[in-house]
Amino acid sequence: MKIFFAIIARDMRLAFRAGGGAMNAVIFYALTIVIFALAAGPDRARLAEMAVPVLWTGAALSAMLSFDRIFQQDREDGALDAIAETTDMMSMVAFAKAAAHWLSTLLPLIIAAPVLGILLNMPGEAYWPVIVSLLVGTPAISMLGTLASALALPLRRASVLMTILTAPLISPSLIFGVGAAKAGAAGDPLFAPSLMILGAFSLLSCVVAPLAAATLIRFNTD
Amino acid sequence: MTTIYDLANPKRFEAFAKTLTPFTAAATAALFVAGLYFALFHSPADYQQGETVRIMYVHVPAAWMAMMCYTSMAVASAAGFIWKHPLADVAAKTTAPIGAAFTFLALFTGSLWGKPMWGAWWAWDARLTSVLILFFMYLGYIALWNAIEDKTRAAKIAAIACLVGFINVPIIKFSVDWWNSLHQPASVFKEGGPSIDGSMLTPLFLMGLAYTLLYVTLLFIAMRAELAERRIQRLEQAARAPSGAVIS
Numbered sequence: 001m002k003i004f005f006a007i008i009a010r011d012m013r014l015a016f017r018a019g020g021g022a023m024n025a026v027i028f029y030a031l032t033i034v035i036f037a038l039a040a041g042p043d044r045a046r047l048a049e050m051a052v053p054v055l056w057t058g059a060a061l062s063a064m065l066s067f068d069r070i071f072q073q074d075r076e077d078g079a080l081d082a083i084a085e086t087t088d089m090m091s092m093v094a095f096a097k098a099a100a101h102w103l104s105t106l107l108p109l110i111i112a113a114p115v116l117g118i119l120l121n122m123p124g125e126a127y128w129p130v131i132v133s134l135l136v137g138t139p140a141i142s143m144l145g146t147l148a149s150a151l152a153l154p155l156r157r158a159s160v161l162m163t164i165l166t167a168p169l170i171s172p173s174l175i176f177g178v179g180a181a182k183a184g185a186a187g188d189p190l191f192a193p194s195l196m197i198l199g200a201f202s203l204l205s206c207v208v209a210p211l212a213a214a215t216l217i218r219f220n221t222d
Numbered sequence: 223m224t225t226i227y228d229l230a231n232p233k234r235f236e237a238f239a240k241t242l243t244p245f246t247a248a249a250t251a252a253l254f255v256a257g258l259y260f261a262l263f264h265s266p267a268d269y270q271q272g273e274t275v276r277i278m279y280v281h282v283p284a285a286w287m288a289m290m291c292y293t294s295m296a297v298a299s300a301a302g303f304i305w306k307h308p309l310a311d312v313a314a315k316t317t318a319p320i321g322a323a324f325t326f327l328a329l330f331t332g333s334l335w336g337k338p339m340w341g342a343w344w345a346w347d348a349r350l351t352s353v354l355i356l357f358f359m360y361l362g363y364i365a366l367w368n369a370i371e372d373k374t375r376a377a378k379i380a381a382i383a384c385l386v387g388f389i390n391v392p393i394i395k396f397s398v399d400w401w402n403s404l405h406q407p408a409s410v411f412k413e414g415g416p417s418i419d420g421s422m423l424t425p426l427f428l429m430g431l432a433y434t435l436l437y438v439t440l441l442f443i444a445m446r447a448e449l450a451e452r453r454i455q456r457l458e459q460a461a462r463a464p465s466g467a468v469i470s
Contacts, residue, residue, distance in 0.1 A: 151383055154370055161369055165362045168355045212382050219378050
């Protein structure tokens, strides 16, 4: 457990200090929304209709940008080898890396989402459902992103490949995340069950992805 | 007697595949002729869909193969991962493009079928969408293999990617129940037996068998090609090794 918190604390410091680039994802997120609005036109009713799916899509895409921060930097400066030598619990390390990615990248995005919702003229009753569905669903993105980052360890420039590998796998999160948010906004009783499936998928990724990522790190550090 | 363990030797496998390929190829051709004859001439037109129902005989087996190829890829990946057997890695690697081709065929014929049925080339219905996602998973898997130069390492990494992706296959299979859709609910494999008429099942299963044997034939050829390519690479490396030191 000690290594878990140590890695999270270290990664958070690295992400939020100068040059860490934690806020880049938020800026990218905001720009995605602006670009979408420019493309879709200023019709407020139509923007309101698209707000929930666009907020979810934008969050997923913005999160994918930073996947190569998860392991690639640590591999380049040798930190990953050092970590691999000091612990037997590689899956715990992978889990911590994913948790740190969620805290440093996804959480700021989720905080930004309601603000961007204003730009999209999102109806008032959709705010909480969107925030809750993002909180429940996005851990899967960080987990599977950690896996993609571990898959791409032997490669130098792989951010596009990571996106290609992750995007199909996170489609259940998007489907049920948007579904839950929309149901919640409409007062539909499907809100709770969709949220549960969304959470189930996040929990499943919390189990599968760190185990697989740990095996992959071992391949590359041995 | 040859057992499956003898075939694990790449040399013996190559000889085995080489002898068998003409036979599987001939059987594939025969089954395609029979299947297409039944599908095009010897089965009824649907009372609602008319003649376009015959697209089903090309479309449905392709969709079966899309999932079967991914499953065999996952089984081969698991075998390669657990027993570290190079032949399993080769099988997984060479299945990917074949499976991707079947998936593309399923999407393409589905689109052709969608035009008269739904009035659109594409509908975002659950199964069509999940097959599209499967197609991208194939492409990602192939891209991963191509990106990593060292083949033994690529095999291990791709195996894990494939096994994690395999978790998505049941989601594809059961997505039919999860989402309301325009698509027909599964009507061949379900409790209480198939709900398609027997006259349509015969060509469907003949075509399914033909597709499966086509896969086996293509897999034999592709695996032999891959093994030959690796041998060439090894020989080239061996030929370059002594002089390489002098040049650098």
